[in-house]
Amino acid sequence: MKRPGLTEARLVQAAAELADESGLPAVTLSALARRFDVRPASIYSHLGGLDDLLDLTAAFALQELANALAEALPGKAGRGALFAFADAHRDYATAHPGRWQAAQRRVSPEAAARSAGGVIARSARAIMSGYGLTPDDEVHAVRLLGSAINGFVALEAGGGFDHSVPPATVSWTRVLDAIDTSLRNWPTADARHPDRSTD
Template sequence: MARAGLTAERLTRAGAELADEVGFDQVTVSALARRFDVKVASLYSHLRSSQDLRTRIALLALEELADRAADALAGRSGKDALTALANVYRDYAREHPGRYAAAQLRLDPETAAGSAGVRHARMTRALLRGYDLAEPDRTHAVRLLGSVFHGYVSLELGGGFDHSAPDTQETWARILDALDVLLRDWPAP
């Protein structure tokens, strides 16, 4: 019999909070059971495995990120939209490092196709319409933006810039300026 009050959604949210506290790689059904002071077996009526829990957290994180991105992009274009989208990813990663790590989880193709990851791609492609890029350059630009956003955020979260000047916010602003210039004057093949 399921313990009163425990649902897959509640466990997923608690797992996401745990990921932010201890790191996504430390989230397991056992760790979640300890948090609720229940036996591990009692969670298996809601979750299939630790991998199922991790996938659910990844889907939650992707949904949260997509919602934030949609709000930030509304009514914006060009560099303003680029900056808004970049800041959504950076701010989310700083506020929710475990969830941000979860959003990077490789999903099986069927799960990925039904996830908010599809919304992320559509929003990024919509942003790039303001830069007048045709295919395949638009796909190259999507990959570039993802690489720069994730790379910078990962290095920053990992402490890679802690002991150097200039300030990381100044560097971030300069990177976004440079991306805007590159997207406006995309090199010919």
């Protein structure tokens, strides 16, 4: 049976699948070569090396996540958009744990500029602007939301919620409700910097 030719796209797809199956650390050029039954040297004719492969896998995952957001967010604002954005991230992390790991990987500036990470970031900023925050506070709020999503997903993936009640899904809703409440009652500059002087 004739083996189909290798392409960058096929290698990245295979790397994404391998990451989901065995975790991102399992993604190596040797592992890909074994998957396609070729010599590792054959991989180098399509990729610049392991860092290049991992950057491309991260971009692949970010594009899939951006596509999911493009389906989830239209027509939503405020709390609805907040939940849709967060749910899309959690759902993706659950369905594709290795790709999610790849999406969190720090990539080169050049790779970041080419990825859909900017699209995702702008989606988050758009949600925050709907809460009437200042541009500076939008950045803080996006970081708050990102920290909550990534922290929750990491703990859930590691089994951190497996042996307690209520179920993690209930906590997830409560966490997002708390963030929504915080965004609707975002502290003013004066409230953030109270006078600490004493008599």
